[in-house]
Amino acid sequence: MNRMTRTFTDVGVGIKHVAAAAGVSTATVSRVLSGGSVSPALKERVEAAVRATGYRPNLSARRLRSKHSRTIGLIVSDIRNPFFTALSRSVEDVAFRADMRVILCNTDENPEREAMYLRLMEEERVTGMIIAPTRQTADRIERLSFDFPVVLVDRTGPLGTHDAVVIDNLRATRQLIEHLVDLGHRRIGGIFGNTSSTAVERHEGYAAAMRNAGLTPEARFAAPTIAGAATELAGWLAEPDHPRAFIASNGLLLLGMVKAVRAAGLTIPGDVTLAGFDNELWTELIGSGLSVIEQPIDEIGQSAMSLLFDRLERPDAPPRKMVLSGRLIERDASDPIEAAIPASPP
Amino acid sequence: MNRMTRTFTDVGVGIKHVAAAAGVSTATVSRVLSGGSVSPALKERVEAAVRATGYRPNLSARRLRSKHSRTIGLIVSDIRNPFFTALSRSVEDVAFRADMRVILCNTDENPEREAMYLRLMEEERVTGMIIAPTRQTADRIERLSFDFPVVLVDRTGPLGTHDAVVIDNLRATRQLIEHLVDLGHRRIGGIFGNTSSTAVERHEGYAAAMRNAGLTPEARFAAPTIAGAATELAGWLAEPDHPRAFIASNGLLLLGMVKAVRAAGLTIPGDVTLAGFDNELWTELIGSGLSVIEQPIDEIGQSAMSLLFDRLERPDAPPRKMVLSGRLIERDASDPIEAAIPASPP
DNA sequence: TGTCAAGATGTAATCGTTTTCTTAGCGCCC
DNA sequence: GGGCGCTAAGAAAACGATTACATCTTGACA
Numbered sequence: 001m002n003r004m005t006r007t008f009t010d011v012g013v014g015i016k017h018v019a020a021a022a023g024v025s026t027a028t029v030s031r032v033l034s035g036g037s038v039s040p041a042l043k044e045r046v047e048a049a050v051r052a053t054g055y056r057p058n059l060s061a062r063r064l065r066s067k068h069s070r071t072i073g074l075i076v077s078d079i080r081n082p083f084f085t086a087l088s089r090s091v092e093d094v095a096f097r098a099d100m101r102v103i104l105c106n107t108d109e110n111p112e113r114e115a116m117y118l119r120l121m122e123e124e125r126v127t128g129m130i131i132a133p134t135r136q137t138a139d140r141i142e143r144l145s146f147d148f149p150v151v152l153v154d155r156t157g158p159l160g161t162h163d164a165v166v167i168d169n170l171r172a173t174r175q176l177i178e179h180l181v182d183l184g185h186r187r188i189g190g191i192f193g194n195t196s197s198t199a200v201e202r203h204e205g206y207a208a209a210m211r212n213a214g215l216t217p218e219a220r221f222a223a224p225t226i227a228g229a230a231t232e233l234a235g236w237l238a239e240p241d242h243p244r245a246f247i248a249s250n251g252l253l254l255l256g257m258v259k260a261v262r263a264a265g266l267t268i269p270g271d272v273t274l275a276g277f278d279n280e281l282w283t284e285l286i287g288s289g290l291s292v293i294e295q296p297i298d299e300i301g302q303s304a305m306s307l308l309f310d311r312l313e314r315p316d317a318p319p320r321k322m323v324l325s326g327r328l329i330e331r332d333a334s335d336p337i338e339a340a341i342p343a344s345p346p
Numbered sequence: 347m348n349r350m351t352r353t354f355t356d357v358g359v360g361i362k363h364v365a366a367a368a369g370v371s372t373a374t375v376s377r378v379l380s381g382g383s384v385s386p387a388l389k390e391r392v393e394a395a396v397r398a399t400g401y402r403p404n405l406s407a408r409r410l411r412s413k414h415s416r417t418i419g420l421i422v423s424d425i426r427n428p429f430f431t432a433l434s435r436s437v438e439d440v441a442f443r444a445d446m447r448v449i450l451c452n453t454d455e456n457p458e459r460e461a462m463y464l465r466l467m468e469e470e471r472v473t474g475m476i477i478a479p480t481r482q483t484a485d486r487i488e489r490l491s492f493d494f495p496v497v498l499v500d501r502t503g504p505l506g507t508h509d510a511v512v513i514d515n516l517r518a519t520r521q522l523i524e525h526l527v528d529l530g531h532r533r534i535g536g537i538f539g540n541t542s543s544t545a546v547e548r549h550e551g552y553a554a555a556m557r558n559a560g561l562t563p564e565a566r567f568a569a570p571t572i573a574g575a576a577t578e579l580a581g582w583l584a585e586p587d588h589p590r591a592f593i594a595s596n597g598l599l600l601l602g603m604v605k606a607v608r609a610a611g612l613t614i615p616g617d618v619t620l621a622g623f624d625n626e627l628w629t630e631l632i633g634s635g636l637s638v639i640e641q642p643i644d645e646i647g648q649s650a651m652s653l654l655f656d657r658l659e660r661p662d663a664p665p666r667k668m669v670l671s672g673r674l675i676e677r678d679a680s681d682p683i684e685a686a687i688p689a690s691p692p
Numbered sequence: 693t694g695t696c697a698a699g700a701t702g703t704a705a706t707c708g709t710t711t712t713c714t715t716a717g718c719g720c721c722c
Numbered sequence: 723g724g725g726c727g728c729t730a731a732g733a734a735a736a737c738g739a740t741t742a743c744a745t746c747t748t749g750a751c752a
Contacts, residue, residue, distance in 0.1 A: 282628030407708035
């Protein structure tokens with residue numbers, strides 16, 4: 001026990017040692033461990049030997065032989081985005097309960113990193129992969145064929161080759177716009193991410209809803225980060241005739257917008273009303289003037305895992321796209337600024 | 347290519363196919379792939395064969411034979427806590443650059459889950475493990491010996507058997523208290539988590555700093571969650587003679603406290619001043635009356651990985667404890683309430 | 693009582709790599 | 723020109739489990 005030199009080169013006990021200790025064959029040990037049929041007597045002896053030797057099965061060997069990795073690859077584009085954090089937690093939780101592990105891959109919206117991680121998934125022979133890809137990579141993935149189920153989350157490609165879980169972005173954006181219109185806003189700017197299909201859809205929903213209401217869309221695009229949105233909105237607010245309401249295509253952008261508003265010395269909802277996606281904890285703190293679409297993140301993660309498991313059982317079933325819906329959380333500016341003012345063209 | 351039935355049972359090409367395609371032995375292929383010495387001619391042929399066959403090395407087989415898993419186990423207690431999110435990102439980033447993968451383990455401060463994940467780390471034969479354990483598990487870990495380096499982050503045990511990266515909690519808490527005292531506060535309550543060594547240290551620092559200033563500590567403990575702190579503080583605020591300043595031992599608790607204050611119809615910094623740990627993005631939004639200790643999270647993650655790599659090279663060096671320091675970010679209540687009022691015993 | 697099926701156990705092949713060992717070839721030096 | 727060392731390459735062992743297959747025991751049933 002008190003080795004004077006540690007070496008970290010595993011010289012641990014293997015299944016052979018256990019077998020020897022229990023006086024049985026390795027096959028029997030294996031069967032005890034994986035629930036094969038063995039007599040109670042032997043089973044007990046083996047279990048005792050396992051305890052006595054402190055045996056830990058070597059998962060690499062097990063995987064190599066059994067061809068089951070019991071591993072889920074989770075590839076997210078920005079783990080600092082609370083949406084993906086919550087998603088990770090949800091996926092990890094399901095995996096844990098299914099006795100599977102999760103390899104965490106963070107790509108920072110970088111297609112090169114995505115590509116490397118895709119390759120890793122193949123080399124790991126993962127049981128399945130859950131990924132929120134950039135637009136670029138989504139296209140690639142849809143053209144590629146994998147030896148394991150792939151589930152796209154939050155983001156999809158145009159082809160729909162793989163299973164997917166998304167929310168109804170068009171509907172959600174429409175709700176958001178209608179809400180702002182109800183409040184009396186006529187000019188509503190939008191800042192959207194420039195890397196994801198989700199941002200694209202939300203932009204489309206925004207544009208459609210605006211036109212539907214007889215209003216003119218004013219959209220700008222930014223890197224999907226706090227700083228990206230803050231810079232973009234700061235510039236916008238510096239323009240003489242800027243809108244008094246804005247929406248953002250995700251929580252990070254929304255926070256960036258709040259910061260920009262504050263930095264410009266303006267108040268919410270006094271000067272500016274905001275709205276956007278993700279019911280992040282801090283949004284509640286703003287109090288009024290910041291309505292959001294809450295996404296059912298836990299359900300997204302759980303659904304993704306379900307789709308994945310289903311797919312393992314029916315590899316040839318047609319791909320399923322699961323569309324969940326967001327929930328509008330109204331945190332109104334009680335006294336909207338432009339309520340009485342007629343709409344003016346940009 | 348257009349298989350009519352997908353099966354997900356890997357029948358992929360192995361190193362043998364590549365070897366055959368290139369007209370060489372598997373040993374040569376292996377050497378090409380891992381940078382052994384082969385003639386340029388063969389090397390080229392092998393690389394062509396790899397490309398042509400779409401060969402993906404089987405990592406399980408590789409690990410089994412080579413005994414290097416190139417895998418880091420990361421065990422955090424609550425991935426939804428932005429501190430751990432940032433830590434994960436940092437660790438993942440270093441791992442990625444070192445061509446290693448990260449297994450994500452979230453324990454929800456649950457010792458049973460921690461135990462299962464510890465076992466998993468052994469079975470995975472990880473290269474190393476980075477863990478933020480509960481107090482209970484920290485004690486266990488310190489008594490246990492592992493076949494791989496273990497680095498404790500954020501939290502430690504009393505024995506110091508393993509490498510660790512922490513911040514100077516006593517100093518940080520002292521800074522926090524001194525700052526509040528400078529602002530004129532005499533009664534400062536504290537809410538601390540009840541699962542981590544970190545919370546304990548911060549409580550000790552708090553108590554010491556208070557006594558040092560001739561003040562009476564008033565500490566309470568709660569589950570380290572938003573709800574935990576919110577409930578605790580709500581009750582506290584309902585008491586007739588409660589403090590007007592509070593500190594929290596982490597960001598989650600701090601947010602819970604903000605919510606409780608708001609829910610009680612009180613204002614920050616008007617009625618209550620808060621302070622605590624973790625410079626989370628939302629804290630800035632409060633503006634005034636909420637000072638925080640910013641932790642160098644990226645550096646913590648990077649240092650943990652460094653300690654781990656160092657340990658691999660010198661297994662027998664004495665354990666190192668790396669103590670980083672937090673930075674006080676003052677967001678003052680400019681006009682502290684009790685400034686002119688003499689201290690009153692609780 | 694003999695046959696057969698079913699269940700328990702052991703033997704040995706196997707998974708896909710890396711690595712050790714061997715051999716072949718080549719240049720160098722005395 | 724023979725011995726020596728060095729490098730490139732292949733053959734085969736090894737990694738540690740699972741599992742196909744063979745063997746043996748036992749009980750049921752005709």
